Amino acid sequence: MANFFTSLFSKKDKTEEIINEKNLKKNFDIFKYDGIKALKMGKIKYAVLCFERALHIREDSEVLNYLALAYKSEDFKEDAISIYSKLIGMEPDNALNYINRAELFLQLKEYEETIADCKNAIALEPETTKSYLMLAQAYRDLNQTEEAVVHLTNVIEIAPECINAYLMRSEINFERKEHHNRVSADITKILKISPENENAMLLRAKIHKAKDKIKEALIDYDRVIEINPFNEQAYAEKGRALMENGKAQEAVEFLTEALDTNPESYIIWAMRGEVKENMGDIEGAQTDFAKSREIEEFADEYSSTPNNYASLYKNSPI
Numbered sequence: 001m002a003n004f005f006t007s008l009f010s011k012k013d014k015t016e017e018i019i020n021e022k023n024l025k026k027n028f029d030i031f032k033y034d035g036i037k038a039l040k041m042g043k044i045k046y047a048v049l050c051f052e053r054a055l056h057i058r059e060d061s062e063v064l065n066y067l068a069l070a071y072k073s074e075d076f077k078e079d080a081i082s083i084y085s086k087l088i089g090m091e092p093d094n095a096l097n098y099i100n101r102a103e104l105f106l107q108l109k110e111y112e113e114t115i116a117d118c119k120n121a122i123a124l125e126p127e128t129t130k131s132y133l134m135l136a137q138a139y140r141d142l143n144q145t146e147e148a149v150v151h152l153t154n155v156i157e158i159a160p161e162c163i164n165a166y167l168m169r170s171e172i173n174f175e176r177k178e179h180h181n182r183v184s185a186d187i188t189k190i191l192k193i194s195p196e197n198e199n200a201m202l203l204r205a206k207i208h209k210a211k212d213k214i215k216e217a218l219i220d221y222d223r224v225i226e227i228n229p230f231n232e233q234a235y236a237e238k239g240r241a242l243m244e245n246g247k248a249q250e251a252v253e254f255l256t257e258a259l260d261t262n263p264e265s266y267i268i269w270a271m272r273g274e275v276k277e278n279m280g281d282i283e284g285a286q287t288d289f290a291k292s293r294e295i296e297e298f299a300d301e302y303s304s305t306p307n308n309y310a311s312l313y314k315n316s317p318i
Helices: 002-040 046-057 061-073 075-089 095-107 111-124 129-141 145-158 163-176 180-193 198-210 215-229 232-244 247-261 266-279 282-303 309-313
Strands: none
Touching: 002 046, 002 061, 046 061, 061 198, 075 095, 095 111, 095 282, 111 129, 129 145, 129 163, 145 163, 145 309, 163 180, 163 198, 198 215, 198 232, 215 232, 232 247, 232 266, 247 266, 266 282
16 A cells, blocks of 8 residues: 555656646746747847746756847847856857857957957867957957968968958058058959958058059049948048148038038048148137047947946846
């Protein structure tokens, strides 16, 4: 009889355990898929809550990845880094986790951490171009340009049509005052792949300026503006080229027209101020510089966010 009751209660416990497991799985799936839906709808706070509740039931790499995406979408880099660190602990052979964390470290200008993660990713997946590109950017920002060029060349060997690699390599070589023919060769390659690449045209204009070929430089600036009427850099650099070649009044008129198209461009306001200052119009220059600072400060204030998710949403209702 004792064995009968033991068996009966054992079966009952087992049944309850199965039911509990099914309920947990059901709740996990509800939180997970509600979170994914909320993330797609841009309801980030609710998405984070759902993912955290799902993870409270059990750790899951897919849900952790979604949680990291939610944090990244709100620019909570440090929170996302902590998630990718956890994923690296769970999946040390997954190169993508290192790549994702490296990208955030690079944005935070934490270059040594970026380099370490990129090298780990390359060791796991040597053909992934993004790792080399971020590695090159980190070395470039550290002013270790030789190392940067080496890794960009690696990218080009892996992916011969990678525009970003050619562009960064040509920019670095131009800054290092390397032979312009080498830079021009990379620009020619870029424009063959992408004939309307604005950055390549702007860099080619700089080479023309360095060779005193102002007419050719102005043609490139005009072509960029034709392709993209909102390219502030093209307007500013053309204005500078006109000023430096004794055409300050023409530069002011050109930049004034540019401000009709781009009234909130602090770059163009500052450039017009510089031209006016060069002409001796100090009052006009100060007005333009003040307007430039006002727009830039507003943009900085608008784009600034708390360091992490908790500090923004603390005590805030769902």
